[in-house]
Every structure is written in structure tokens, then in C-alpha cells.
Amino acid sequence: MSSAQLISALRDAHQAHLCAQLQNEEHWQALMAQASGSLGAVPLGKLVDSDALTTVVDQWLQQALSAQGLQGVVSDVSKAVWEAAEKDPATVGQLLSEDHFEAILEQVLKLQTLREKAVHAAMNHPLVSEMVSEMLYTGIKNFLLEENALAKLPGVSSVMKMGRKSMVGKAMGGMEESIRDYLRKNIRVTLKTGEQWLNKQLTNERIEQLARDGYQRVAPLKPADYLKLVPAGTIDEVVSQSCAIGDETARLDYTRQLVSVGIHAAVQSLSDMPLQTLLEGMKISEEQVREITAPALARGATVLIEQGVLEPFIQWVLDDFYQSEACKKIIDNG
Known part of the structure; x- marks a missing residue:
């Protein structure tokens, strides 16, 4: 087998292995447990750079964020929630x-x-x-x-x-x-x-x-009795105005300054708190997080593979190494 064939075979095997792993709940459980073991006791303040995070959020608010692009989605979601609330008998x-x-x-x-x-x-x-x-x-x-x-x-x-x-x-x-x-x-x-x-x-x-x-x-x-009295079309109008106001507000120096202060305060508050302590305060354990999250991640990976999205991405990531001179040098010297 030539060097090129060996590299291609290794890449294909690696790709198949990763695809199988990502669809396996036990893999996600093990991955999250490993992350918890490595980072669970580390204070969150050491894992986050508040200045870098603030800069990203500030630039996003100033240049990129626009709720109007999602106006249709927000409107559809709002109407679906509203209709469900109209039928709910809760008092x-x-x-x-x-x-x-x-x-x-x-x-x-x-x-x-x-x-x-x-x-x-x-x-x-x-x-x-x-x-x-x-x-x-x-x-x-x-x-x-x-x-x-x-x-x-x-x-x-x-x-x-x-x-x-x-x-x-x-x-x-x-x-x-x-x-x-x-x-x-x-x-x-x-x-x-x-x-x-x-x-x-x-x-x-x-x-x-x-x-x-x-x-x-x-x-x-029952709130449902009063929600039914709201005229048709009100939700679309409110969403439209809210998105426009939200976009304008997000770009104000006032808003960006408050967000910056809030981020720094959050990081400072969490700086000495490990993830385990935070989860305990939220009345949930790491085991429960894994039990909830792992099946969803595995199913999400399966859907992406079925849609032909994940495998090309994995191949692109692996090619960065398998097609590199460093890989070829190792194979040739083997």
C-alpha cells in the first residue's frame, strides 16, 4: 500500500470512527464526564476572560446583531405560544x-x-x-x-x-x-x-x-379567556415594533455599557465558583446534566449525518492533518 493510500485509509477510518462516536450516547457521557473531571473543580473565573467576552458582545451589539432578520421566526413562535396559551385552562x-x-x-x-x-x-x-x-x-x-x-x-x-x-x-x-x-x-x-x-x-x-x-x-x-380578546394581527405588529426598538436599543452606548458592566460583574461573581458548586446551587447534579444532554447530542449528530451535513465537515477537519506535510512525513518515515 502506497503512502497516499495509507493516509486515505487512515483518514476514512478516522472519519467513520468519529461519526459512530458522535451518535453514541455513551461517548457523550464519557466526554462530558472527562470534561467535568478536568474542569469541574476549576473556578469559572479562570475559564473565562471577561475583557475578551465583553469585547465580542460589544462588537456584536454594535455591528452584527439584528432582531429584524428573525422577525418572521419570532412572530411565528409568538403566535404558536399565544395560541397554546389561549387553550390552556391554567388560572x-x-x-x-x-x-x-x-x-x-x-x-x-x-x-x-x-x-x-x-x-x-x-x-x-x-x-x-x-x-x-x-x-x-x-x-x-x-x-x-x-x-x-x-x-x-x-x-x-x-x-x-x-x-x-x-x-x-x-x-x-x-x-x-x-x-x-x-x-x-x-x-x-x-x-x-x-x-x-x-x-x-x-x-x-x-x-x-x-x-x-x-x-x-x-x-x-383564566388568562386564556382574556388572551382570546386580543385582536387578530396584534402579535405581528408588536413583534415588528419590538424588533425595530430592540435593534436601535442594542446599538446605544447606554445599552452596551450596561451589558459590559453586567458581564464583568457576572464573571467576578462566578470567578471563585467551580462548575460543581454552581450546579449544586441550581439543584441539579452533573449526572443529571449528562443524562439529559447526552441523548439529545447523540440524536442531533444522527440527524446531521442523515442529512449529509456532518460527514463532509468532519472530513474537512481531518483533511487539515491527513493532507499535511507532517502526516506524510510520519508515514514515509514509518
């Missing part, structure tokens, strides 16, 4: 247990300063001002006309007895702009009073009572 109480609700409520009650700022912002919103003005005007008008309050004023009752109620209505109509103008000028005082009243009413005890009462009311409800 709010099943999705958010009472214990978890109480834990969230406990944290919310600590945010008194933020709560007061939110009330202030809400009460000073122009829409709230207009709404309160309209409510006050409507209340005043109804009181004066529908409750016959004007009839009790001296001189008005005699006019109404003469069958001239329409004149009172017209007079009230003529006062509309004056009343509205007065309300607009004094609405800030009214809203400040409302803000003070809300802050006084929204004590922790009252919020607890309202929140628990609200939870008990919504716990039996």
Missing part, C-alpha cells in the same frame, strides 16, 4: 401562587418613596387634569340642573313656575365657559389635595388589604 392562582404573591407584596410595600413619586406623576399628568376638570364640571352641572338646585334659589323658583325652565337651562349653558375656566385655573390645587388624600389613604395596611383582595378575585380567573 392566575396556579401561575402565581399565594406564597409568591405575598413575597412580591412584601417587596412592594418597601417602596414607599417610589410609590409617592408615582402618585405625584400620575396626578400631575395633563390627561388626569382634563379628566378631573370634566368630572367636576359634569357634577356641578348635574347638581344645578338635574337635582333642581337652581329652583331653590330666591327668584328662580317663580320663573320656573311660570313655565320657563328652558331659560334656566340656557343660563346654565352660558356659564359653561366660565365654570370650565375656573376649574382649569384651580385644578392644581384640587389635584394636590387629591394627591395628599391618596398618600394618606395608601398606607401599607390599606395596600395589603387591597392587594390581597385583588389577588383573591383574580386567582380563579
Whole structure:
């Protein structure tokens, strides 16, 4: 057998061996166990370069990342999940247990300063001002006309007895702009009073009572019943806008800086923690990871081989060595 034939035979055998290994669950189990034995006790901080990782992510966000390219996929996935949720009989109480609700409520009650700022912002919103003005005007008008309050004023009752109620209505109509103008000028005082009243009413005890009462009311409800009310086409529109906003946000210096800080903080937090410790904290063992992952990897390799994708790739990788001068030199000298 010539050197070229021997090299070709070795490469083919090596390729067949690798393909068989990659389809074998036991191979993946052994490979992952070997990796765990070699790296399991090594602190994760020694396996990751935070600066290099941050640079890659930053460049990706700045130049390459685009959610719009996957817009169709995101839309299809969202609609599939939405349709499944529409048919699911789960209740709010099943999705958010009472214990978890109480834990969230406990944290919310600590945010008194933020709560007061939110009330202030809400009460000073122009829409709230207009709404309160309209409510006050409507209340005043109804009181004066529908409750016959004007009839009790001296001189008005005699006019109404003469069958001239329409004149009172017209007079009230003529006062509309004056009343509205007065309300607009004094609405800030009214809203400040409302803000003070809300802050006084929204004590922790009252919020607890309202929140628990609200939870008990919504716990039996099914989200599916409300998801069905969303108009058709909404998901596509939301996905489109979200992808566009996501692309713009990803390229902002603000976003990239936060991502950079987050990566460094994550690596720093994990720096002294070995993989074994991390998995234990996540309530899962390395054996469970292997049992879950190995079959999936073996099946994935089988699919790739069946589709004719994996073998050409392996051949390309092996050719880098088997066609090299170093390989030929070893064979020739053998």
C-alpha cells in the first residue's frame, strides 16, 4: 500500500470512527464526564476572560446583531405560544401562587418613596387634569340642573313656575365657559389635595388589604379567556415594533455599557465558583446534566449525518492533518 493510500485509509477510518462516536450516547457521557473531571473543580473565573467576552458582545451589539432578520421566526413562535396559551385552562392562582404573591407584596410595600413619586406623576399628568376638570364640571352641572338646585334659589323658583325652565337651562349653558375656566385655573390645587388624600389613604395596611383582595378575585380567573380578546394581527405588529426598538436599543452606548458592566460583574461573581458548586446551587447534579444532554447530542449528530451535513465537515477537519506535510512525513518515515 502506497503512502497516499495509507493516509486515505487512515483518514476514512478516522472519519467513520468519529461519526459512530458522535451518535453514541455513551461517548457523550464519557466526554462530558472527562470534561467535568478536568474542569469541574476549576473556578469559572479562570475559564473565562471577561475583557475578551465583553469585547465580542460589544462588537456584536454594535455591528452584527439584528432582531429584524428573525422577525418572521419570532412572530411565528409568538403566535404558536399565544395560541397554546389561549387553550390552556391554567388560572392566575396556579401561575402565581399565594406564597409568591405575598413575597412580591412584601417587596412592594418597601417602596414607599417610589410609590409617592408615582402618585405625584400620575396626578400631575395633563390627561388626569382634563379628566378631573370634566368630572367636576359634569357634577356641578348635574347638581344645578338635574337635582333642581337652581329652583331653590330666591327668584328662580317663580320663573320656573311660570313655565320657563328652558331659560334656566340656557343660563346654565352660558356659564359653561366660565365654570370650565375656573376649574382649569384651580385644578392644581384640587389635584394636590387629591394627591395628599391618596398618600394618606395608601398606607401599607390599606395596600395589603387591597392587594390581597385583588389577588383573591383574580386567582380563579383564566388568562386564556382574556388572551382570546386580543385582536387578530396584534402579535405581528408588536413583534415588528419590538424588533425595530430592540435593534436601535442594542446599538446605544447606554445599552452596551450596561451589558459590559453586567458581564464583568457576572464573571467576578462566578470567578471563585467551580462548575460543581454552581450546579449544586441550581439543584441539579452533573449526572443529571449528562443524562439529559447526552441523548439529545447523540440524536442531533444522527440527524446531521442523515442529512449529509456532518460527514463532509468532519472530513474537512481531518483533511487539515491527513493532507499535511507532517502526516506524510510520519508515514514515509514509518
